[in-house]
Amino acid sequence: MVQRVVTGNRLADGVVIYLGQDGGWTSKIDAARVAADEGEAKLLEDIAKAAEKARMVVGPYLIEVTDADGAVTPVRYRERLRAYGPSVHPEFGRADVPDHLRMGSEAEFVHLNGVAG
Amino acid sequence: MYRYDEFDHAMVKDRVEQFRGQIARRMAGDLSEEQFRPLRLQNGLYLQLHAYMLRVAIPYGQLNAVQMRKLAHIARTYDKGYGHFTTRQNIQYNWPKLSQVADILDELASVEMHAIQTSGNCIRNVTADQYAGVTVDEVEDPRIYAEIIRQWSTFHPEFTFLPRKFKIAVSGAVGADRAAVRFHDIGLFIVRDDAGEVGFEVWVGGGLGRTPMIGKKIRGFVAKADLLAYLEAILRVYNVLGRRDNMYKARVKILVHETGTEEFTRLVEAEFADTRGGALDLPAEEIERIAAYFQPPAYEALSDDPPALTARRFEDKDFNNWVRVNVARHKVGGYAIANISLKPVGVPPGDMSADKMDAVADIAETFSLGGIRVTHEQNLVLPDVRQDRLYDLWLALRDQGLADANLDHIGDIICCPGLDYCSLANARSIPVSERISQRFADLDRQYDIGELRLKISGCINACGHHHVGHIGILGVDRKDQEYYQITLGGAPGEDAAIGTKVGAAFSAAEIVDAVETVVNTYLAIRQPKERFIDTYRRVGDAPFKESLYDKAA
Numbered sequence A: 001m002v003q004r005v006v007t008g009n010r011l012a013d014g015v016v017i018y019l020g021q022d023g024g025w026t027s028k029i030d031a032a033r034v035a036a037d038e039g040e041a042k043l044l045e046d047i048a049k050a051a052e053k054a055r056m057v058v059g060p061y062l063i064e065v066t067d068a069d070g071a072v073t074p075v076r077y078r079e080r081l082r083a084y085g086p087s088v089h090p091e092f093g094r095a096d097v098p099d100h101l102r103m104g105s106e107a108e109f110v111h112l113n114g115v116a117g
Numbered sequence B: 001m002y003r004y005d006e007f008d009h010a011m012v013k014d015r016v017e018q019f020r021g022q023i024a025r026r027m028a029g030d031l032s033e034e035q036f037r038p039l040r041l042q043n044g045l046y047l048q049l050h051a052y053m054l055r056v057a058i059p060y061g062q063l064n065a066v067q068m069r070k071l072a073h074i075a076r077t078y079d080k081g082y083g084h085f086t087t088r089q090n091i092q093y094n095w096p097k098l099s100q101v102a103d104i105l106d107e108l109a110s111v112e113m114h115a116i117q118t119s120g121n122c123i124r125n126v127t128a129d130q131y132a133g134v135t136v137d138e139v140e141d142p143r144i145y146a147e148i149i150r151q152w153s154t155f156h157p158e159f160t161f162l163p164r165k166f167k168i169a170v171s172g173a174v175g176a177d178r179a180a181v182r183f184h185d186i187g188l189f190i191v192r193d194d195a196g197e198v199g200f201e202v203w204v205g206g207g208l209g210r211t212p213m214i215g216k217k218i219r220g221f222v223a224k225a226d227l228l229a230y231l232e233a234i235l236r237v238y239n240v241l242g243r244r245d246n247m248y249k250a251r252v253k254i255l256v257h258e259t260g261t262e263e264f265t266r267l268v269e270a271e272f273a274d275t276r277g278g279a280l281d282l283p284a285e286e287i288e289r290i291a292a293y294f295q296p297p298a299y300e301a302l303s304d305d306p307p308a309l310t311a312r313r314f315e316d317k318d319f320n321n322w323v324r325v326n327v328a329r330h331k332v333g334g335y336a337i338a339n340i341s342l343k344p345v346g347v348p349p350g351d352m353s354a355d356k357m358d359a360v361a362d363i364a365e366t367f368s369l370g371g372i373r374v375t376h377e378q379n380l381v382l383p384d385v386r387q388d389r390l391y392d393l394w395l396a397l398r399d400q401g402l403a404d405a406n407l408d409h410i411g412d413i414i415c416c417p418g419l420d421y422c423s424l425a426n427a428r429s430i431p432v433s434e435r436i437s438q439r440f441a442d443l444d445r446q447y448d449i450g451e452l453r454l455k456i457s458g459c460i461n462a463c464g465h466h467h468v469g470h471i472g473i474l475g476v477d478r479k480d481q482e483y484y485q486i487t488l489g490g491a492p493g494e495d496a497a498i499g500t501k502v503g504a505a506f507s508a509a510e511i512v513d514a515v516e517t518v519v520n521t522y523l524a525i526r527q528p529k530e531r532f533i534d535t536y537r538r539v540g541d542a543p544f545k546e547s548l549y550d551k552a553a
Helices: A038-053 A078-084 A110-116 B006-027 B033-041 B065-078 B100-109 B141-154 B225-243 B253-261 B262-274 B285-292 B307-315 B318-325 B353-368 B387-399 B429-441 B444-448 B511-525 B533-539 B542-549
Strands: A003-010 A016-019 A057-068 A072-073 B045-047 B052-056 B062-064 B082-085 B091-093 B168-173 B186-192 B198-204 B214-224 B325-331 B335-340 B352-355 B369-374 B380-385 B454-457 B471-477 B482-488
Touching: A016 A038, A038 A057, B006 B100, B033 B307, B045 B198, B052 B100, B052 B186, B062 B065, B062 B285, B065 B091, B065 B100, B065 B353, B082 B353, B082 B429, B091 B100, B091 B168, B091 B262, B141 B168, B141 B186, B141 B225, B141 B285, B168 B307, B198 B225, B214 B262, B214 B352, B225 B262, B225 B285, B225 B482, B262 B542, B307 B318, B307 B387, B318 B335, B318 B444, B325 B511, B335 B387, B353 B369, B353 B380, B353 B387, B380 B387, B429 B454, B429 B511, B482 B511, B511 B533, B511 B542, B533 B542
Parallel strands: B168 B186, B454 B471
Antiparallel strands: A003 A016, A003 A057, A057 A072, B045 B052, B052 B091, B062 B369, B082 B091, B082 B352, B186 B198, B198 B214, B325 B335, B335 B380, B369 B380, B471 B482
């Protein structure tokens, strides 16, 4: 079964955000509300469109994820990079990116397949 | 350098306030994203993967120390403490907040900078040879004409909604092309005709992207007085006939290709016959007025190769390598052009921290009469350094981690932001460039390999100029995996060429090994004094294909 969440960029600063379990928007994908069927996905889309009108989010859309033990992970690598990236400049990047997802260095390259593939 | 007059100041300030109002209306909900998007793009503001991105124009790549400090201040105050120098001699900030963009533009306006003409389907910020005005091999300083073209093109009402973006580059150098002039919508070479008069050789329809083309020379000589009339004629033909039905076929290169160079030239000449000698005539006094801003500084009377320099080069191998690789001959005796590589090992090409920007501003004031240039290769140039102070300059740069002596070598990679930042990208490019620079970190190995232009793009739009890399790498998406195609044999300069795809793409895990295989193949078959590109041109791609793909061999 395809599971989906809604994502977009926050109007004020462009940060990647997800429609959360509580109806608010969060930058943490693990806190996103996961739709397990078409009906729920449609509901999330409608909420997102309203949020777009309310100037919270820009260009919201549905993405496919897997949801296992509270870890929500995008299926496609582009979305994984949106969720956890950028994969360069760890000194400037998001504080909540797990170390093993960083991949700027050849020495750390052994981990790259886990993210990109 | 050019200084704003009251009209420039008023125009830029008005524009900032206009955009401030547009941002406020967007944030208040009076403008939808659809309505706001073209407005923000006209002010250099993109919405990328993780944040907004503001692209700031650096006309013909020229900065002074005060401007560089302002760029540092903006990076520190409004962004995450760094900026990214681009292949169009601009700087991009990757993390500005929408609510602060007008304040950033206000700060820029205070040092005569802006973000106009850095996006949208207009005539973009004009680029030029980074050695303009200081190189020995120059007919005339291209900055004068780049500035004139800037003034003509900014807010040109007829060319604000072209079929697609339009890029112009100018070079005055003889025999060298450091600005990839033949890969621009219009490329201008300043030339001297048989009678000794100085004018312009005009190339049209060059470009990279999904349909790479080398420009076509449509005129060997345009007189200075006719420059704007001729440019206007080209733009008019393009504006009327360029395709608007398909954005992938909308650039002038496609029009030139589909119309044929001869017919396109005929159309331009017909239009030129109407435009020349009118309001667009460029009077000699106006050229002189602009040229006055680019007068050479007061150089001291010095000799080349002073004993102090020679002795230091003899004593210190690292310094000698830096001089040999990163320093170019200046047109004035006793001076030098020093390149600052922004390609340290394992760092995103072109990225620079605010602290380093400040340091370069100080260094430029101490050692280079305050001048700084940005190159399309994502490096910086100090154009006016006394040769007898090169050693002290090198020490100062080394203290800042800015003395990498890898110019035009494999470590000096051009690289687009790729999927780490860019919403158009298909694959990441920066991590690949970081890994290649780590693999080839040993400078002695780089020197043994010799000149090698390696360029990486994360998608077919080719911002990383992969088509013109001796080795080019293009990131692609294969069934939701990052893959990388290798092209060989491209060249950006006077020997312009478009690289050829060598074969099937490599995975992210394989690509660095593949590059090393290509390099090792070259090393094994090169003849004395052959650069990589020379060997490739002699033997073609067969040996490289064999070593890359023929596992049984």
